[in-house]
Amino acid sequence: MTDHTIELSPEVALAAYRTMRTIREFEDRIHLNNAKGEIPGFIHLSAGQEASAVGICMHLSEQDHIASTHRGHGHSLAKGCDVVAMMDEIYAKRSGLCAGKGGSMHLADLSKGMIGANGIVGGGVPLAAGAALKSKVLSSDRVAVAFFGDGALNEGATMETMNLAKVLNLPIIFAMEDNGYGEATPSSWAIGGDAPARARGFGLATYSLDGHDFFQMYQTAGAVIADVRAGQGPAFLHINLSRYYGHFEGDAASYRPQGEVDRIRDEKDCLMIFRHKSVAAKLVTAEQLDQIDEEVIRQLDGAVEHARQAPLPTAEDLLTDVYVSY
Amino acid sequence: MSEKSFRQAINEALSMEMRRDPNVFLIGEDIAGGTGGDGEEDAWGGVMGVTKGLLGEFGAHRVIDTPISETAYIGAAIGAAATGMRPVAELMFCDFAGVCFDQIMNQAAKLRYMLGGQAKVPLVIRTQCGGGFNAAAQHSQTLHGLFTHIPGLKVVMPSNPYEAKGLLIEAIRDDDPVMYMEHKFMYDDKGEAPDESYTIPLGEACYSRDGEDITVCSLGRMVNLCNQAADELQAENINCTVIDLRCTSPLDEESICESIAETGHLVVVDEGYPRCGFAADIAALAAVQAQSALRAPVKLVTPPHTTIPFAPALEELYIPSVERIKQGIREALGV
Numbered sequence: 001m002t003d004h005t006i007e008l009s010p011e012v013a014l015a016a017y018r019t020m021r022t023i024r025e026f027e028d029r030i031h032l033n034n035a036k037g038e039i040p041g042f043i044h045l046s047a048g049q050e051a052s053a054v055g056i057c058m059h060l061s062e063q064d065h066i067a068s069t070h071r072g073h074g075h076s077l078a079k080g081c082d083v084v085a086m087m088d089e090i091y092a093k094r095s096g097l098c099a100g101k102g103g104s105m106h107l108a109d110l111s112k113g114m115i116g117a118n119g120i121v122g123g124g125v126p127l128a129a130g131a132a133l134k135s136k137v138l139s140s141d142r143v144a145v146a147f148f149g150d151g152a153l154n155e156g157a158t159m160e161t162m163n164l165a166k167v168l169n170l171p172i173i174f175a176m177e178d179n180g181y182g183e184a185t186p187s188s189w190a191i192g193g194d195a196p197a198r199a200r201g202f203g204l205a206t207y208s209l210d211g212h213d214f215f216q217m218y219q220t221a222g223a224v225i226a227d228v229r230a231g232q233g234p235a236f237l238h239i240n241l242s243r244y245y246g247h248f249e250g251d252a253a254s255y256r257p258q259g260e261v262d263r264i265r266d267e268k269d270c271l272m273i274f275r276h277k278s279v280a281a282k283l284v285t286a287e288q289l290d291q292i293d294e295e296v297i298r299q300l301d302g303a304v305e306h307a308r309q310a311p312l313p314t315a316e317d318l319l320t321d322v323y324v325s326y
Numbered sequence: 327m328s329e330k331s332f333r334q335a336i337n338e339a340l341s342m343e344m345r346r347d348p349n350v351f352l353i354g355e356d357i358a359g360g361t362g363g364d365g366e367e368d369a370w371g372g373v374m375g376v377t378k379g380l381l382g383e384f385g386a387h388r389v390i391d392t393p394i395s396e397t398a399y400i401g402a403a404i405g406a407a408a409t410g411m412r413p414v415a416e417l418m419f420c421d422f423a424g425v426c427f428d429q430i431m432n433q434a435a436k437l438r439y440m441l442g443g444q445a446k447v448p449l450v451i452r453t454q455c456g457g458g459f460n461a462a463a464q465h466s467q468t469l470h471g472l473f474t475h476i477p478g479l480k481v482v483m484p485s486n487p488y489e490a491k492g493l494l495i496e497a498i499r500d501d502d503p504v505m506y507m508e509h510k511f512m513y514d515d516k517g518e519a520p521d522e523s524y525t526i527p528l529g530e531a532c533y534s535r536d537g538e539d540i541t542v543c544s545l546g547r548m549v550n551l552c553n554q555a556a557d558e559l560q561a562e563n564i565n566c567t568v569i570d571l572r573c574t575s576p577l578d579e580e581s582i583c584e585s586i587a588e589t590g591h592l593v594v595v596d597e598g599y600p601r602c603g604f605a606a607d608i609a610a611l612a613a614v615q616a617q618s619a620l621r622a623p624v625k626l627v628t629p630p631h632t633t634i635p636f637a638p639a640l641e642e643l644y645i646p647s648v649e650r651i652k653q654g655i656r657e658a659l660g661v
Binding site: 109110125130137168321324 | 349351353387388393395397398399400401402403404405407408409410411428429432433437438439440441442443444445446477478480500501502529576
């Protein structure tokens, strides 16, 4: 495999590490605090999948849009959503990113180009195409990324949108994060044929990526996004990666073979690989990364404490923002 | 002011708004018709010819034909609206909401509230409704009740060319997602409408006629049948108020209740399914807010709770007719 590490500046590498580390810490805190009963609702964590979100979103500006999935914390953080406002939202507080009305599955910040996580599998894919359509109608060079999981590859919405994007030549990247399981069912069982072949069937430029390796993600996504931005038509990334927690918090994940997650954490953890590669290439030092680790821990301490203390929404919030005007 | 068809009125509203606002664009199946082929490019202008000619003026980047993929293009219109555009999507028949309802119900309708007020979705979905063409069960429904049930959607149904133009311009300028329902039986209906641009507010009913004996509430094509029934009932010395509601969401509750207070009698006429439907909703409104003014039970004139039949002999029985409306009014008045 090509060693991509040396092509990065230290600044970019450190920024990437900080965001990945923030996502990991964010997810780990929610895992722990959800188990303590602090957090209402349904939670889907993306720990383990950080390199994909960060490797792609680092190539996007706030004017580029992404749509995400029920497993959307990592994408939101990678696209620049505020850590404190996100934590407040997940804790169902009035100061949350969505005023406490969306929760974990509906995190969004349109000012950052984040159209939203989504509670419907495949539901965000056409929305991302809409952002790409805007770019086409206005002849701008903005692009859109539709993040979706292996489960969504079997949704009609996703396949219809891949075809529409090709037919209309929309500037969109379909980023399929294949973590091996659609809920409890292996993607190897649920996807008839293979995923890249399906995308190629729609005429999309298709790439297979190891989502455990930030450097590969970053380099390939950068090249692909540049192509799409230049008007070369939609592209499809098949990203193999791993999630560490259950489909939802509370899922014992007994459908996974014993030891699978431990093995992945030991051998393929994206933060570990990043550290090994970047330090070995003398891109950054271990001390720099250690310092980021400490800063992120303090940041998340603060975010969790803020979320715990933040006020709840009130009865008057129940009726606001159903319509712009009515 | 000039005489226009319902079809022309809609076409004018679209072209005027597209000229006014570069963020307005059209997307749908065969709204040009012929894109990518070797024949005529603007072959159809929509299956009913409503968007005919717009491709020539505005070009293929603003009059966008799509594959037959309602989920993808309705969803893309929603995404474009949420990111700052003002699209008008054509859903050929409202029956086809069945293949893209997730995008309408779970995305368009909910984004604003679910994202804490940061999103707006200024989208219009134009869609045909209604029976009378013997188009059978999957091309004849009038699903305003289904859309009205979903908070976050606005639902509009014009009854004549004047309303068609003014309500559509208003719907395009509105910042919420609007289901704009065009009764397929009305495209050739003629009526006077201004040539210039004008708007009709959403949620304001119109007193289509005034009469002291009974209030008849309806919308869309049924308004015209109600007016015909009211004309004919004058010979029986029955004078009807006919309220054209224009919208089911927002709903002009005040006009309905005020009229009931004056007449003491209510008939609701609707082409939609009766169970949990529009007519039942208005009856409930009257029961809750105007019961003391009601001097007799409310009468509903709707189709039966069945699938829409194909055979002309059956469809005629299914759709509320002038005769059935007259009979409903007589029964409500006990005459």
